[in-house]
Amino acid sequence: MAGDLKKRKPRDIVYEQDLKVEWRDGIVSHFPFVALRDSCPCASCVDELTGRKVLDKSSIPTDIYIKKADYVGNYAIRIDWSDGHDTGIYSFRFLRDLFDMAAAKGFPTGGPFARES
Ligand SMILES: [Zn+2]
Numbered sequence: 001m002a003g004d005l006k007k008r009k010p011r012d013i014v015y016e017q018d019l020k021v022e023w024r025d026g027i028v029s030h031f032p033f034v035a036l037r038d039s040c041p042c043a044s045c046v047d048e049l050t051g052r053k054v055l056d057k058s059s060i061p062t063d064i065y066i067k068k069a070d071y072v073g074n075y076a077i078r079i080d081w082s083d084g085h086d087t088g089i090y091s092f093r094f095l096r097d098l099f100d101m102a103a104a105k106g107f108p109t110g111g112p113f114a115r116e117s
Contacts, residue, residue: 008096013077015066020116021095028116029099033064035113037081039098040088 012022019031038057040046045055061083068080076091102113 008093009074010092010095013069015069019066019069021092021099023096027099029095030114030116031095031098032113033066034060034062036079036090037064037083037085037088040085040090041094042087042089044085044087 009024010021011024014020018033019036021029021031023029034057037060038055040055046053063082065082066079067082069077070080072078072089075093076089078086078089080086081088099113099115102108103115107114
């Protein structure tokens with residue numbers, strides 16, 4: 001699965017209008033900020049024991065944006081959101097899984113994670 005692992009490493013990450021990740025296999029994925037914030041996997045957004053989401057999507061400002069993003073080792077990024085939330089660590093595997101799941105559903109209209117066309 002070495003090839004698969006490599007595929008899950010980004011070539012480039014840019015955050016402007018959304019979080020744009022260019023993967024080493026050539027896929028370019030876009031993660032809108034609200035959807036990405038809503039997917040935050042940290043312990044205050046998702047109950048660690050039950051895996052149930054605690055975060056209420058309606059509490060996310062619609063104009064939320066990324067103030068800062070830092071690499072965590074070589075496997076993840078930690079996002080500092082404009083709403084003050086900064087404990088979310090998004091691993092590259094997690095981001096790629098979000099994208100692959102959306103892709104498997106054919107990027108439903110209005111869906112959060114689109115492929116660049
Ligand atoms: Zn969180």
